[in-house]
Amino acid sequence: MSPQYRTGAPCWLDLGTHDLDGSLDFYRELFGWEFNDLGAEMNHYHLITSDGSTVGALMDVSGMTCPEGGEIPTRFDVYLHTDDLAATVAKARERGTVYIDNDQIGNAGSMSVMTDPSGASLSAWQPNQMTGFELPLTHGTPVWFECRSTDFDASADFYREVFDWSVVEMDRMPEGNPRYATNGSVTGTLPDGTQCEAVCGLVDAAAMPPEFQESTWSIFFGTKDLDATLETAQRLGATTGEVGQSPFGRFCQVTDPQGAAFMLNEL
Numbered sequence: 001m002s003p004q005y006r007t008g009a010p011c012w013l014d015l016g017t018h019d020l021d022g023s024l025d026f027y028r029e030l031f032g033w034e035f036n037d038l039g040a041e042m043n044h045y046h047l048i049t050s051d052g053s054t055v056g057a058l059m060d061v062s063g064m065t066c067p068e069g070g071e072i073p074t075r076f077d078v079y080l081h082t083d084d085l086a087a088t089v090a091k092a093r094e095r096g097t098v099y100i101d102n103d104q105i106g107n108a109g110s111m112s113v114m115t116d117p118s119g120a121s122l123s124a125w126q127p128n129q130m131t132g133f134e135l136p137l138t139h140g141t142p143v144w145f146e147c148r149s150t151d152f153d154a155s156a157d158f159y160r161e162v163f164d165w166s167v168v169e170m171d172r173m174p175e176g177n178p179r180y181a182t183n184g185s186v187t188g189t190l191p192d193g194t195q196c197e198a199v200c201g202l203v204d205a206a207a208m209p210p211e212f213q214e215s216t217w218s219i220f221f222g223t224k225d226l227d228a229t230l231e232t233a234q235r236l237g238a239t240t241g242e243v244g245q246s247p248f249g250r251f252c253q254v255t256d257p258q259g260a261a262f263m264l265n266e267l
Contacts, residue, residue, distance in 0.1 A: 004131075005081035007088075008163030008183060009199050010145040011132030012079035012125055013219055016061035016072055019258045020044075023058060026236050026256055030229065031140030031221065042106075050141050053134040067099030067113055074259040078122055078145055078217040080163055085110050085126035091162045092124070105130075117154035118205075118215035120147055124163075137222060143265050144220035144248070145200035148212060152179055152204040155215075159183065159202065167202070178207035211241070218253075219262050226250050226266040 005011045017023040024046070027033045033055065035046040048055040061072040082088040085102055092098050092114045100113040108130035115121050125132070137143050149155035159165040165183040184197030205213050223229040230240050230252060237257035244251050249266040256262070 006164075007080075007082050008159065008165050009081050010078050010142070011081040011127070012123075013056035013076055013133065013142060014045075014079075015056070015058045015074075015076050015260055016064075017058065017074050017258050017260065018060070018062045019074075020046075020058075020060040020062075023256065023258055023260075026238070026258075027058070029236060030232055033140060051136075051138065053136045053138070053141060055141055056133050076217075076219050076260055076262055078219065079111065079125040079132070080122060081132065082124045082126050082163070085112055085124055088112065088124050088126075088162060089114075092158075095158045095161060116147070116149070116158045116215070118149040118151040120149060120155065120215040120217055122147075122217055137267070139222055139224045139267065141222055142219050143222040143267070144263075146218045146220065146263075147200070147202045148205035148208070148214065148216055148218060149202060150206045150213060150215050152181075152202065152206070155202060156181060166197075168198070178204040180204070220251065220265040221262060222267045223264050224267055226252060226264055229264055230254070 015023065024035055031050060034049045035058065036049070038045045038047065043059060046058045048057055064072045066072050089098055089101055089112050096114050096116045098112060098114045100111070102110050102112060104110045107128055109125055109127040112124045114124065133142065135142065147155060156167045160167050167181050167183065168185055169179060169181040181202045182198035183200050205215060226243065233254050234240060239255045241253040251263055251265045253261060253263055
């Protein structure tokens with residue numbers, strides 16, 4: 001069962017790929033994901049489940065172009081919840097760039113595609129029959145979301161004004177670390193029902209290592225054994241970065257064989 005989402009909370013993700021079969025095989029073996037092809041009328045949008053929980057979707061974007069022009073890259077996209085898409089789009093136009101105003105997806109809901117002032121791409125989602133993914137916080141499911149921004153202050157203002165974030169900047173970051181904020185107090189929502197306010201973060205990408213200095217949304221997937229999952233990813237042709245440590249567990253960036261980047265976070 002999908003949780004009840006507040007405005008500005010990540011509620012859906014999908015992966016656009018130029019190698020459908022390769023992506024299906026990779027994530028099937030890496031996370032044990034199962035896929036349900038919705039058919040030609042839905043452009044073969046494949047719903048993803050993990051142990052019965054809805055994770056998101058995957059689709060072949062070969063031959064498709066971005067709203068701003070150019071080929072759609074292989075990447076994960078993040079959707080933020082809104083109860084009023086028209087109002088969200090109007091506010092986004094004043095502070096960012098809107099490429100698609102209101103695209104109705106059957107009876108599921110409506111979406112808009114936009115970028116924040118730093119250039120990070122995202123979508124807004126107003127649900128009808130499809131609220132969003134489930135968050136069991138288990139192996140192979142999303143456990144955290146993070147916007148890397150090369151213009152931290154402009155992005156903070158954007159998400160505060162457009163998506164009603166309560167931007168809480170962490171003031172005890174170790175010296176030399178980039179600025180970091182969350183969309184609320186870091187109290188956490190756990191599978192046992194414990195209430196959590198913060199569900200995603202904003203990091204100053206301009207102060208990160210060169211390979212991370214871009215504006216983008218990043219998804220953290222849980223893993224029970226980071227080392228084993230990294231070994232599997234490498235065997236399947238992925239590239240992996242350096243393992244880092246946070247108060248919430250070890251983490252590492254992975255780029256799949258098709259070029260989509262994501263994070264692993266050890267549970």
